[in-house]
Amino acid sequence: MDLKSNEPFWLVKNGLRASYPSLHSNAECDILVVGGGITGSLIAHQCIRDGYKTMLIDKREICNGSSSATTSMLQYEIDTPLYKLIEMVGEKGAVASYEACYRAIDQLGEIATKIKSEAGFSKKYSLYFAAFKKDVDWLQKEFETRKEAGFEVKWLDEQEILKKYNIHGAYGGILSTQGGSVDAFCLAHELLQYNHKKGLMIYDKTELVHVDYKRRFNLCTTATGAVIKAKRIVYCVGYESTNMIKEKFVDLLSSYAIISEVDETLYRQYKDVLIWNTAKPYLYMRTSDDGRFLIDGEDEEFRNPVKRDALIGKKEQKLIKAFKKLFPDKTFYSDFAWAGTFGETKDGLPYIGEHPDFKNSYFVCGFGGNGITFSVTGMEMVSDWLKGKKHLMTPYFAFGR
Numbered sequence: 001m002d003l004k005s006n007e008p009f010w011l012v013k014n015g016l017r018a019s020y021p022s023l024h025s026n027a028e029c030d031i032l033v034v035g036g037g038i039t040g041s042l043i044a045h046q047c048i049r050d051g052y053k054t055m056l057i058d059k060r061e062i063c064n065g066s067s068s069a070t071t072s073m074l075q076y077e078i079d080t081p082l083y084k085l086i087e088m089v090g091e092k093g094a095v096a097s098y099e100a101c102y103r104a105i106d107q108l109g110e111i112a113t114k115i116k117s118e119a120g121f122s123k124k125y126s127l128y129f130a131a132f133k134k135d136v137d138w139l140q141k142e143f144e145t146r147k148e149a150g151f152e153v154k155w156l157d158e159q160e161i162l163k164k165y166n167i168h169g170a171y172g173g174i175l176s177t178q179g180g181s182v183d184a185f186c187l188a189h190e191l192l193q194y195n196h197k198k199g200l201m202i203y204d205k206t207e208l209v210h211v212d213y214k215r216r217f218n219l220c221t222t223a224t225g226a227v228i229k230a231k232r233i234v235y236c237v238g239y240e241s242t243n244m245i246k247e248k249f250v251d252l253l254s255s256y257a258i259i260s261e262v263d264e265t266l267y268r269q270y271k272d273v274l275i276w277n278t279a280k281p282y283l284y285m286r287t288s289d290d291g292r293f294l295i296d297g298e299d300e301e302f303r304n305p306v307k308r309d310a311l312i313g314k315k316e317q318k319l320i321k322a323f324k325k326l327f328p329d330k331t332f333y334s335d336f337a338w339a340g341t342f343g344e345t346k347d348g349l350p351y352i353g354e355h356p357d358f359k360n361s362y363f364v365c366g367f368g369g370n371g372i373t374f375s376v377t378g379m380e381m382v383s384d385w386l387k388g389k390k391h392l393m394t395p396y397f398a399f400g401r
């Protein structure tokens with residue numbers, strides 16, 4: 001599956017940070033992590049921390065899937081508003097999902113500190129604003145619901161948003177104290193390098209092509225001709241899980257991103273806040289730690305990579321126009337534009353758990369605008385399951401829910 005256009009910013013910025021060999025001889029491990037994006041890197045980090053003999057393989061170069069194209073906003077706010085999620089899955093599951101993402105931001109910060117990351121992890125406020133007057137009522141309802149659930153939120157009206165953030169046409173919004181951003185590509189590489197030194201076996205350009213699921217272990221054949229005997233597999237294969245699982249569980253679409261030249265003025269004003277809105281598809285914005293302004297949005301409801309990439313120039317112009325509308329006194333000097341496949345689930349929640357067709361295995365599929373924070377929660381879940389423990393989020397993130 002073609003997951004992204006050429007030259008997403010993070011790939012250009014970081015280059016080929018590390019390259020690992022492909023696997024050509026048979027091997028054995030406790031845990032085989034399939035996929036070396038941000039999810040696989042986090043899961044492998046947890047498995048090494050828990051003391052398992054762990055191997056990670058990726059069919060591409062490390063982190064050349066969605067994790068190189070992401071905008072890496074770290075939000076506790078799920079694509080489905082809390083009040084709607086309560087209607088869909090009940091109060092307990094909905095609030096627990098928001099709380100899990102809330103905690104995940106701090107957990108990621110702790111990991112970044114622990115491994116002495118230079119991936120620019122930083123905590124930020126998050127402003128979720130009404131793009132249309134008609135959205136104000138439900139957004140206020142969302143504000144009340146979040147407040148009642150104990151999240152630290154403040155309502156800002158149109159004038160307050162204009163004064164504080166100089167955003168035009170924001171008809172009111174929720175300001176949250178919890179949010180963050182990072183360079184996920186860089187962080188994934190750092191995590192793998194850190195754990196490689198602690199014994200994590202890493203092979204890229206090594207595709208898993210066949211698995212014999214036995215009673216107590218799996219025999220995993222790679223395209224390079226090796227067989228890996230693994231007690232457990234953790235599939236962290238991102239959107240390519242849709243090629244493995246027969247039932248449909250996620251809608252794949254195309255998303256577009258642009259990043260400005262280094263711009264001191266924009267950076268200084270917006271470095272502490274994530275900004276997103278209620279438009280459909282929504283627009284979301286953040287700064288990068290090297291002083292740029294990043295915008296994502298303009299999603300299209302198809303995945304076709306040729307069609308997707310042909311639209312990049314047009315989408316770049318549309319995103320710049322949207323910026324101009326919100327910030328009429330500022331100029332956006334675009335430096336890079338790219339596109340990526342993006343996934344939306346029916347409730348905005350991820351799919352993390354076992355699947356009946358894959359014995360001795362777990363999937364960690366952190367989809368949507370919270371893909372990264374969900375993957376952090378996935379670490380905790382996989383860790384508990386491997387120890388035979390239960391996890392609160394199991395039923396809410398399960399296949400077939």
Ligand SMILES: Cc1cc2nc3c(=O)[nH]c(=O)nc-3n(C[C@H](O)[C@H](O)[C@H](O)COP(=O)(O)OP(=O)(O)OC[C@H]3O[C@@H](n4cnc5c(N)ncnc54)[C@H](O)[C@@H]3O)c2cc1C
Nearest residue numbers: 035037038039059065066067070071073208238340371372
């Ligand atoms: C434009 C865009 C914006 C986004 N914005 C945000 C955001 O702001 N915040 C957020 O949290 N999330 C965001 N996301 C989502 C987020 O990027 C993803 O959830 C995350 O990158 C998924 O990481 P992953 O490691 O699961 O998948 P990937 O990075 O795709 O990694 C999966 C890996 O599995 C490998 N693989 C697949 N099959 C096999 C096989 N058979 N054998 C070996 N290896 C295999 C692939 O080569 C790939 O490297 C965005 C995504 C896009 C595209």
